[in-house]
Amino acid sequence: MGSRPEESVVKGKESGVDFFGQAVATRDAYGAALLDLGTRNECVVVLDADLSGSTKTAKFAKAFPERFFNMGIAEQDMMATAGGLSLVGKIPFASTFAVFASGRAWDQIRQTICYSNLNVKIVATHAGITVGEDGASHQALEDMALMRAIPHMTVITPCDGFETKQVIDAIAEYDGPVYVRLGRAKVPSVMPAGYRFQIGKAYKFHIGRDANIIANGIMVSEALKAKEMLLQKGMDVGVINMPTIKPLDTEALLEAASNSKLIVTAEEHSIVGGLGSAVAEFLSENHPVSIKRIGTKDTFGGSGKPEELLKIHGLTAEEIVKTVMTNV
């Protein structure tokens, strides 16, 4: 995958671009955001494991070669080296595909980065099944679960380019380990003008009376489509974008659960351990309501076009509509 030329969809000026209203892959927004950040903050250093063309850290590498470290195909070494850089005052961003970042280097992230509460930013791209043709070996569907389980870790899944740019700026300001989950494929613009991302804060598009959908990543746009489709059927369904799955915005969850008896979660991730699990854990203990989780059903992904895979795994607006209709 790394060797395949992947043209950036982002053209034009890099610095200052906020990606508002633009359909871009979140990894492209990351590449531009990182470049912009590097210009403003000398402490930022970037590490990659031979995938800089795909993760888009190559832009930073080109502009700031002395602050970019290609670690070779050695993810474990990369994570612990990032830890060392943070210990001497740098703000390291370490990037590779989500499967390798969260899986191959999990112990390094737990033992070195999180136990010492180090200021390392892990920005993983190619998460989820929209990786497409590369198939299951390259589709992380467990990474939010793996990262969420580690104390001190913050876990963020932005939904579009506009939000991604803000996430990258916000985590650079925050002191502590963060895992950011980005995608390979182009995604529609979702977040409205004036939106300000804050770590741990959800965005309430609308709170519904019949059901509320809690989503993140690419599923936010599907949730918004589903809301419109359900409105046609006379139903009042809310949508909440929950980019930070740890720490969860529990106030937003309580508001949603107090206004409707049904909560539907939607994520491009396994229903085991991700957003759906996090929401279910909180609500079952604090405000029990009916919860249905949309996500991959404890299976691996596979090769195919992203749209085909999304359909097969039920990650669509239609599936959300069906779930609401049969459970409300």
Add this chain to the structure above:
Amino acid sequence: MAAVTQSRDIYFLKEQARAVRVEILRMLAQAGSGHTGGSLSSADIATALYFYKMRHRPDDPKWPERDRFVLSKGHAAPLLYTVLALTGYFDKSLLNTLRKIRSPLQGHPSSKMLPGIEVSTGSLGQGLSIANGMALGLKLDRNPARVYCLLGDGETQEGQVWEAAMTASHYFLDNLCAIVDLNELQIDGRCSDVMKIEPVPDKWKAFGWHIFEIDGHDMEQIVDALDEAEKIKGKPSVILARTIKGKGVSFFEGKVEYHGIVPTKEELELALKELAGNGE
């Protein structure tokens, strides 16, 4: 706290190493569990670092220009705690709390709980990468501080060590000095039986490192190697220190079972007598 006394005087350093061994044995016996063999085998090396080579300020543990020490073989925590206490990072009485509930002296080093510990370790194989990261960052800042990293020989069976070995040489990290405690023992037996690591010097050379081969209990050889390593430019240095696990207590020496068990009361008494007799 008293300023650290540092000296290159070999007699002084040997005396300190003896005091370090005494404290290690006392604290382990008191704790009732912990890693004896590997703490004793590295005792002379750690003494040379903390009482001679490293530029550090126990009363200002975050001094930006301090030399850094990463205990990659984190199970030798009793050794690290002892040299930190004896050089004045915290009161010696804390050593009695090793492994006790809420003690900052955790079973393996925890950086957020005790001054002087740069990073938490315990999962073997990660320290050299961390040290590389520090060395890279220090170079970027033109900070003259050096980074020292102590590894076990069994530990070098971890693949990540060799990823890091490549990284250090690829990035010309001459501000980094690794030290491998070659005591030839790990938990399940001799390294040569569990998973052969030899030829050790050839491996490090092949990875682009400058190597020093020394007797890890000969204080003169240790300080010489540490001094010489500082002069090597353009590549990282590694001190390959041949040691004896359990060194200093005759009935622990070379005994694989004393990796993870502590002296009984009687053994402690005998051991302290032996160490007292070793004075020159």
